[in-house]
Amino acid sequence: xSVELLAPAGSLEGVRAVVxxxxxxxYLGFDNFNARxxxxxxxxxxxxxxxxYCHVRGVKxxxxxxxxxxxxxxxQAESIIRYISRSGxxxxxxxxxxxxxxxxxxxxxxxxxxxxxxxxxxxxxxxxAASLGIRRAILARELSKRQLKFICDNSPIEIEVFVHGAxxxxxxxxxxxxxxxxxxxxxxGLCAQPCRLAYGxxxxxxxxxxxxxxxxxxxxxxxxxxxxxVCSFKIEGRMKRPxxxxxxxxxxxxxxxxxxxxxxxxMRILDIAFSRQGFTDGYFTESKGPHMFGVRPKKPxxxxxxxxxxxxxxxxxxxxxxxxxxxxSAELARGKPAVLHVSDEDGNHVRVEGAIPEQAxxxxxxxxxxxxxxxKTGGTPYICASATSRVEPGITVPIHAINALRREALxxxxxxxxxxxxxxxxxxxxxxxxxxxxxPPVLIVHLSKLGQLSSQLLSLSPEYFYLPLAEVxxxxxxxxxxxxxxxxxxxxxxxxxxDHEAIEIxxxxxxxxxxxxxxxxxxxxxxxxFVRAKGFKPRGDFGLNVFNGQALxxxxxxxxxxxxxxxELTIPQIRDISKxxxxxxxxxxxxxxxxxxxxxxxxxxxxxxxxxxxSLVDRKGVYFPVSRSFMHRNEIYNSQKIFLAxxxxxxxxxxxxxxxxxxxxxxxxxxxxxxxxxxxxxxxEPSSFTRGLYYRGVE
Numbered sequence: 171x172s173v174e175l176l177a178p179a180g181s182l183e184g185v186r187a188v189v190x191x192x193x194x195x196x197y198l199g200f201d202n203f204n205a206r207x208x209x210x211x212x213x214x215x216x217x218x219x220x221x222x223y224c225h226v227r228g229v230k231x232x233x234x235x236x237x238x239x240x241x242x243x244x245x246q247a248e249s250i251i252r253y254i255s256r257s258g259x260x261x262x263x264x265x266x267x268x269x270x271x272x273x274x275x276x277x278x279x280x281x282x283x284x285x286x287x288x289x290x291x292x293x294x295x296x297x298x299a300a301s302l303g304i305r306r307a308i309l310a311r312e313l314s315k316r317q318l319k320f321i322c323d324n325s326p327i328e329i330e331v332f333v334h335g336a337x338x339x340x341x342x343x344x345x346x347x348x349x350x351x352x353x354x355x356x357x358x359g360l361c362a363q364p365c366r367l368a369y370g371x372x373x374x375x376x377x378x379x380x381x382x383x384x385x386x387x388x389x390x391x392x393x394x395x396x397x398x399x400v401c402s403f404k405i406e407g408r409m410k411r412p413x414x415x416x417x418x419x420x421x422x423x424x425x426x427x428x429x430x431x432x433x434x435x436x437m438r439i440l441d442i443a444f445s446r447q448g449f450t451d452g453y454f455t456e457s458k459g460p461h462m463f464g465v466r467p468k469k470p471x472x473x474x475x476x477x478x479x480x481x482x483x484x485x486x487x488x489x490x491x492x493x494x495x496x497x498x499s500a501e502l503a504r505g506k507p508a509v510l511h512v513s514d515e516d517g518n519h520v521r522v523e524g525a526i527p528e529q530a531x532x533x534x535x536x537x538x539x540x541x542x543x544x545x546k547t548g549g550t551p552y553i554c555a556s557a558t559s560r561v562e563p564g565i566t567v568p569i570h571a572i573n574a575l576r577r578e579a580l581x582x583x584x585x586x587x588x589x590x591x592x593x594x595x596x597x598x599x600x601x602x603x604x605x606x607x608x609x610p611p612v613l614i615v616h617l618s619k620l621g622q623l624s625s626q627l628l629s630l631s632p633e634y635f636y637l638p639l640a641e642v643x644x645x646x647x648x649x650x651x652x653x654x655x656x657x658x659x660x661x662x663x664x665x666x667x668x669d670h671e672a673i674e675i676x677x678x679x680x681x682x683x684x685x686x687x688x689x690x691x692x693x694x695x696x697x698x699x700f701v702r703a704k705g706f707k708p709r710g711d712f713g714l715n716v717f718n719g720q721a722l723x724x725x726x727x728x729x730x731x732x733x734x735x736x737x738e739l740t741i742p743q744i745r746d747i748s749k750x751x752x753x754x755x756x757x758x759x760x761x762x763x764x765x766x767x768x769x770x771x772x773x774x775x776x777x778x779x780x781x782x783x784x785s786l787v788d789r790k791g792v793y794f795p796v797s798r799s800f801m802h803r804n805e806i807y808n809s810q811k812i813f814l815a816x817x818x819x820x821x822x823x824x825x826x827x828x829x830x831x832x833x834x835x836x837x838x839x840x841x842x843x844x845x846x847x848x849x850x851x852x853x854x855e856p857s858s859f860t861r862g863l864y865y866r867g868v869e
Contacts (some may be wrong), residue, residue, distance in 0.1 A: 172396070173395075173396045173400065173401060173402065173403055173426060174194045174195050174230075174401060174402040174403065175192065175193055175194045175195070175402075175403050175405070175419065175422055175423050175426055176193070176194065176195045176196070176197060176232070176330065176402050176403065176404045176405065177191075177193035177195070177196055177197075177405050177415055177418075177419040178196075178197060178198070178335075178405060178406065178407045178408040178410075178415055179196050179197070179198045179220070179408065179412075179415065180198070180199075180211065180212075180408045180409060180410075180412075181212065181216075181412065182212065182216050182219060182220055182223075183412045183485075184198075184408075184412040184415055185198065185220045185223060185224065186223070186412075186485040186486075187412035187413065187415055187416035187419075187481075187484075187485045188412075188415050188416060188419045189223065189224060189227055189229050189485075189491070190416075190484050190485040190489075190490070190491050191416045191417075191419045191420035191423060191481070191484055191485065191491070192419055192420055192422075192423025192424065192427070192491065193229060193419050193423065194229060194230065195229060195230035195231070195232060195260070195402070196220070196224055196229060196230070196231055196232070197231075197232040197233075197234055197263065197404075197408070198211075198212060198217070198220060198231065198232075198233065198234065198408070199211045199212070199233065199234040199235075199408070200212040200213065200214060200216070200217035200233070201235075201250060214253075217257070218257060221257050221258055221259065221590070222588040225258060225587055225588060225590075226494075226551055226584050226587045226588055227490075227491075227493060227494060227551040228493055228494045228551070230260040230261070231258075231259050231260050232259065232260060232261045232262070232263055232283060233254050233259045233261070233262050233263065234263045234285075234408075235247075235250070235251075235254070235262045235263060235264055235269060235273075236263045236264055236265040236266075236285035236287050237265060237266065237287075237357060237358050237359045238265065238266050238355075238357045238358060238715055238717035238718075238736065238738070239266050239268065239269060239717060239718055240717060240718055240739070240743055241718045241719055241720075241743070241746060241747055241748070242746075243718075244268060244269075244272065244600075244718055244720060247269060247272060248272060248276060248598050251269075251272055251273050251276050251277055251280075252276060252277065252595060254277075254280065255276075255277035255279070255280040255593050255595065256590065256593070257590055258589075258590025258591065259280070260281065261280070261281040261282065261283050261305070261306070262280055262281070262282055262283070263283045263284075263285045263308070264282055264283070264284065264285055264288075264304075265284075265285040265287035265288050265343060265357070265715070266715070266717060266718070266721060267302070267714070267716075267720070267721040267724040267725070268717070268718040268719070268720030268721035268722075268723075268724065269720075270282055270284075270302055270303070270304065270724070271302075271720050271721075271723065271724050272598060272720060274302070274303040275596055275598055275599065276595060276596055276597075276598050277593060277594075277595055277596075278303075278594055278596065279593040279594050280593060281305045281306070282303060282304045282305060282306075283304065283305065283306040283307070283308060283330070284299045284304045284306065284307045284308060285308055285342075285343075286308045286309065286310060286311065286332070286342040286343070287342050287343040287357065288307075288308075288343055288695075289310060289341055289342060289343040289344055289694055289696075289713065290307045290308070290309055290310065290695075290696060291309065291310040291312065291313060291317075291341065291666060291667075291668065291694070291696060292317075292321070292667060292668055292669045292672070292696045293320065293321050293324050293325065293669050293696075294669075294672075294695075294696045294697070294698070294699045294700065295307070295694060295695055295696025295697075296309075296321055296325050296326070296327060296329070296696075297325075297326060297699070298695040298696060298698060298699070298728075299327065299695070300326045300327045302724065304327065305327055305328060306327055306328035306329070306330055306401070306402070307325070307327060307328070307329060307330070308330045308331070308332075308404065309321065309329060309330070309331055310341055310342060311331075311332050311337055311338070311342070311386060311453065312341060312453045312666075312767040313331075313453065313454075313668075314453060314454060314455070314456045315391070315394065315398075315454050315455065315456075316456070316670070317668055317669060317670065318331065318395070318398055318400070318454075319398045320669050320670075321669070322398040322399035322400060323398075323399070325399075328401040328402065329399065329400050329401060329402075330400070330401065330402035330403075330404055331388075331395065331400050331402075331403065331404065332386060332388075332404045332405075332406055333386070333387070333388040333389075333392070333395070333403040333404060333405065333422065334385070334386060334387050334388065334389070334405045334406065334418055334422065334440075335385055335386055335405055335406020335407050335418075336385055336386070336406050336407070337383040337384070337385060337386045337450070338365065338383075339365040339381040339382070339383055339764060339766055339768070340365070340763075340764035340765060340766055341665075341666060341765055341766075341767070343357065343715060344665060344713055344762075344764070344765050345357075345361070345365075345763070345764050346737070346738065346761060346762065346763050346764075347364045347365070347763040347764055347806070348360070348361045348362040348363070348364055349738050349863060349868045350761065350763055350808050350860075350862070350863065351364055351763075352364075353863065353866060353867070353868050353869055354868070354869055355738050355868040355869065357715060357717075357736075357738065358738070358868055358869065360868075360869050364381075365381035365382055365383075365764075366379070366381075366382050366465070366466070367379075367381075367382075367788060367789065368788075368789060369381065369786040369787060369788055369794075370786070370787045371774050371784065371785075371786065371787075372784075372785060372787060373787065374787045374788065374789060374790075374791055377787075377789065378774075379463060379464075379465050380463065380770050380773060380774060380786065381764075381766075381770070381786075382446065382463055382464065382465050383446070383450065383462055383463055383464070383768075384445065384446045384447060384448055384449055384450040384462060384463060384464040385444070385445050385446055385449050385450070386406070386449065386450060386451070386453075387437075387440065387449035387450070387451060388403075388451055388454055389421075389422075389425070389431060389432040389436075389437060389440070389449075390431050390432070390451070391431075391451065391454060392422075392425060392426065392431055392432075393429070393430075393431065396426075403422065403426075405418050405419060405422065410444065411478070412485075413443075413477075413478035413481050413482060414443050414444050414478075416481045416482075416484060416485060417439060417440070417443045417477065417478075417481050418440060418443065420481070420484070421436045421439065421440060424436075437449075439477065441471070442471040442473050442474050442477055443471075443474065443477060443478075445464075446464035446465055446466050446467075447464030447465060447467075448464060450462040450464075453767065458767065458768050458769075459768070459772075459773060460773040460774075462768065463773070488549065489549070490548075490549060490550055490551050491551070492547065492548070492550070492551060492552060492553040493551060493553065494514060494515075494551050494552045494553065494587075495514070495515055495552075495553055495554075495555035496512050496513065496514050496547070496552045496553070496554060496555060496580070496583065497512065497513050497514075497554075497555055497556045497557075498510065498511065498512050498541075498544040498554060498556070498557040498558070498576070498579075499511040499512075499557075499558050499559070500540050500541075500544065500557075500558070500559040500560070500561075500572075500575075501559075501560050502527050502535070502540065502559070502560070502561045502562060502565060502567060503527070503560075503562045503565075504527060504529070504562050504564070504565050505526065506526060506527075507523040507524060507525065507526055508523065508524035508525060508526070508527060508567055508571070508572075508575060509521065509522070509523055509524075510522050510523075510524070510544075510575045510576065510579050511579075512579040512580065512583055514552075514583060514587070516587070518583060518586045518587060520579050520582040520583045520586065522575060522578045522579045522582065524567075524571055524572075524574065524575040524578075525567065525571050527562075527565040527566060527567045528565065528566055528567070529564065529565060529566075530564050530565055530566040531566075533566070534561075534563055534564050534565060534566055535561060535565065535566045535567055536561060537559040537560070537561045539569075540557075540559040540561060540567075540572055541557040541558070541559055543569060543572040543573055543576060544557035544559075544572070544576055545557055546573070546576070547576075547580070550580055551584075552580055552583075600719075600720070601719075601723055601748075601750070602748075602750075603748050604719075604748045604749050604750055605825075606745065606749065606823075606824065606825025607749070607825050607826075607827065610822045610823075611754070611821075611822055611826040611827055611828050611829045612632070612633035612634060612827065612828045612829070613632040613633055613634075613828070613829055613831065613845070613848055613849065614632065614633065614634040614635075614636060614754060614828045614829065614830040614831065615627070615632045615634070615635050615636065615831050615833070615841070615845060616635075616636035616662065616759070616830050616831060616832045616833060617635070617636070617637055617638070617641075617833050617841070618638060618641075618797070618833060618834050619638070619641060620637070620641045620642075620645060620648055620649060620652075621838065622833055622836065622837065622838050622841050623637075623652055623838065624838040624839075624841070624842065626838075626842045627838065627841055627842050627845065628652060628655045628656065630842070630845050630846065630849065630851075631657060632657070632831075632845060632849075633657055633658060633828070634656075634657070634658045634659070634660065634828065635656045635658070635659045635660075636659075636660050636661075636662050636691055636830070637649065637659060637660070637661055637662065637687075638661070638662050639661040639662060639663050639664070639675070639678050639679070639682060639690070640664065640678065640800055642661055642678070642681065642682045642685065642687065643677070643678035643681045643682065646681045646682075646684065646685050649682075649685050649687075650684075650685035650686065653685050653686050653687060654686065658689070659686075659687050659689070660687065660689035660690055660691050660709055661679070661682045661687050661689075661690050661691070661706075662690075662691040662693075662711065663675070663690055663691065663692055663693065663697050663700070663701070663711075664799060664800035664801075664803075665693045665694060665711075665713045665762075665765050665799070666694070666765060666767075666799075666800070666801075666803060667694070667696070667697055667700065667800070668801075671800075671801055672700060675697075675700055676700065676703075676704065679700065679701065679704040679706065680704065683704060683705070683706070687706075688705070688706060688707060689706055689707045689708075689709060689731070690706040690707070690708055690709070691708075691709045691710070691711045691734075692708045692709065692710060692711060692714075692730075693710075693711030693712065693713025693714060694713055694714070695714070695728075698728060698729075702729070707731050708728075708729060708730050708731065709730065709731050709732045709733070709734075710725050710730045710732060710733035710734055711734050712734045712735075712736065712737060712756065712761075714733065714734070715736050716733050716734065716735050716736055716753075717735075717736050717738070717739065718747060719747045719748035719749065719750070721733075722747070722748070722749060722750050722751055722753070723750055725751060726750045726751045730751060731751065731752065732751055732752035732753065732754060732827055732828070733751060733752075733753055733754075734753070734754050734755065734756070734830065735747070735753050735754070735755050737755065737756050737761055737812075737862055737863060737864070738863050738867075738868045739755075739863070739864070739867075740863065740864055740865065740866075740867040741820055741821060741824060741864045741865065743867075744821075744824050744825075744826070744864075745824035745825060747825075749825055752827030752828070753825070753826055753827055753828075754826060754827055754828035754829065754830050755821065755826055755828075755829060755830065755864075756812060756829075756830045756832050756862075757812065757814045757815075757821060757829035757830060757831065757848070758811065758812055758813060758814065758815070758829075758830075758831040758832060758844060758848065759811055759812055759830075759831060759832030759833060759834060760795065760807040760808045760809075760810070760811050760812075760832070760834045760835065761807070761808050761812065761832065761862070762805045762806070762807055762808075763794065763806045763807060763808055764804075764805065764806040765799060765803055765804070765805050766803060766804045766805075766806070767803055768804070769798075769802050769803070769804055770784075770786070770796055770804050770806075771784050771796060771798070771804065772802075778802075781798070783795070783835070784796045784797075786806065792809045793809050794806050794807060794808065794809050795807045795809075795834065795835050797834070807834055807835070808860070810856075810858055810859055810860040811856050811859050811860070812832075812859065812860055812861065812862040812864075813855065813856055813859035813860070813861070814829075814861065814862075814864070815844075815847045815848050815854075815855070816855075817861070818848075818850075820864075821864070829848070831844060831845060831848060840854075
């Protein structure tokens with residue numbers, strides 16, 4: 171199977187471990203701007219050594235730069251981008267739209283890969299990534315084989331998928347659980363993994379692990395994925411020990427090399443190395459359910475250390491996996507220094523000279539003897555693909571001299587392979603600095619159900635209403651009766667829309683258009699074309715994870731009317747963002763912590779109870795409401811509502827266009843009470859609330 175095997179490395183030892191066990195490419199981080207900041211990561215010296223080590227051995231290096239950055243951090247990012255490009259990295263993996271813009275401008279020849287944190291989960295998302303200059307998309311792990319095939323069949327860029335390792339419960343890039351609960355942002359590389367903790371359904375005494383998925387394994391589907399056109403198989407595990415990464419890499423590398431699937435014995439070894447009560451391929455095979463869940467054992471498997479000890483020998487000894495084909499050509503002539511040429515498939519060429527051959531006294535050296543010595547490349551990363559010699563009759567050269575010539579040639583070839591090729595660089599133009607708007611922000615009422623809409627709420631006449639697209643489409647007659655009483659209205663698209671759901675979404679948009687709605691709130695770049703095709707003006711939702719002014723510039727170029735800023739930002743950070751388009755922030759409500767492909771409620775009760783009020787309760791007795799989302803997905807909401815009505819002075823003067831009131835579990839009466847308070851007409855205050863992260867920020 172001609173496909174790249176991409177393995178993780180969190181240290182130099184980890185790099186050696188996966189390279190010596192068959193990885194075609196390695197992904198690693200060396201600074202704080204990557205999604206595994208809690209991992210050891212590499213120093214700059216170690217990183218440079220790793221790049222040289224990999225490139226000599228024909229292995230590509232992808233640098234993870236896949237976190238959200240503030241505007242102040244972007245100034246550091248510029249020098250890091252230049253460093254990554256100059257070091258010869260083969261690609262940079264990016265989440266932040268602003269960072270992607272910077273890379274494209276500063277280092278136009280440095281390939282960009284869209285991190286799975288970018289939440290690319292449909293073909294339009296892949297096409298949008300391509301339009302931004304991205305060369306490869308790392309797709310969401312929730313996609314089925316049908317979805318993957320459709321994307322691969324139509325993708326304009328390379329497609330990468332995870333084939334082994336940990337599975338997050340939430341769509342990557344859309345999880346705010348760790349940030350909101352403990353200030354450790356998954357979008358900033360410090361996820362505390364709250365999904366691995368125990369939760370009960372309404373009673374903490376009945377706690378289970380409803381958010382802890384087993385590790386992914388697509389062993390058994392490798393040939394199918396390769397036939398689809400997936401170009402890279404990715405192994406998760408930068409925070410795991412090198413021995414684990416080596417074992418997984420070897421098993422998958424052997425299977426790919428031999429054009430087969432991993433054997434039952436190899437699967438047993440994978441389970442010993444690490445698993446959470448086994449593995450799952452439930453998303454790929456469209457077999458979702460409680461069987462996909464498991465927890466990490468309290469103790470390692472009793473055979474694990476023995477296994478790790480064995481695999482360490484593969485990369486701690488001086489043996490080398492020979493993978494780089496080279497071609498030798500030798501010339502031996504009377505009265506001239508011996509000459510040896512060596513070249514590789516990358517176009518590198520070395521010429522070295524040795525001793526002058528002597529007149530043969532007894533037996534002349536022949537071409538076959540020279541070639542035999544040239545084939546002896548053991549202990550190096552090189553394998554001799556061909557050796558040719560021209561030897562003048564009647565001369566001789568000591569065998570050790572030929573060997574010395576071969577070693578010198580390969581040493582010089584290694585030096586060439588270590589040197590990064592020069593890439594073009596440009597100055598970075600951050601663009602004009604926009605002054606913050608002086609007008610106070612308008613109020614935006616975001617409802618989760620049409621049942622929350624009342625005549626009293628309409629009579630308060632907020633500037634904007636955001637209505638769920640699915641609700642409008644379900645009852646267009648009720649929606650139409652209210653829309654004409656609203657100043658402005660937009661429909662909110664679901665955060666996840668698969669390609670197989672696009673036709674249904676198009677029909678819903680037609681119904682929304684028929685009742686007079688002309689704007690749509692979009693939380694994923696892969697949904698933008700859906701609304702543009704129907705003539706809707708797009709507004710950006712929080713799922714776009716806008717963290718800086720450069721990301722806003724990208725959205726402006728794409729035609730967005732406005733954008734919702736990340737609720738992981740602080741008020742001063744929001745104030746300091748240069749805002750080329752209108753911006754809003756969520757100033758009230760329960761923010762979504764997760765959106766899940768698995769239905770937590772059905773997994774627990776065995777049937778659909780999604781219309782009922784369900785909550786998860788953690789070990790401290792804190793309740794997190796769970797609701798049904800589009801196509802039977804689930805959204806988990808924060809236990810407390812953000813409340814900033816008494817802090818209006820703090821957020822009304824930071825250049826925002828709008829402040830959003832996000833209603834989820836509230837009834838119609840509560841919606842009125844909250845809106846009145848934010849209009850300074852009432853006294854409502856929740857019994858308990860949070861200021862979110864606007865004052866304390868995230869790490």
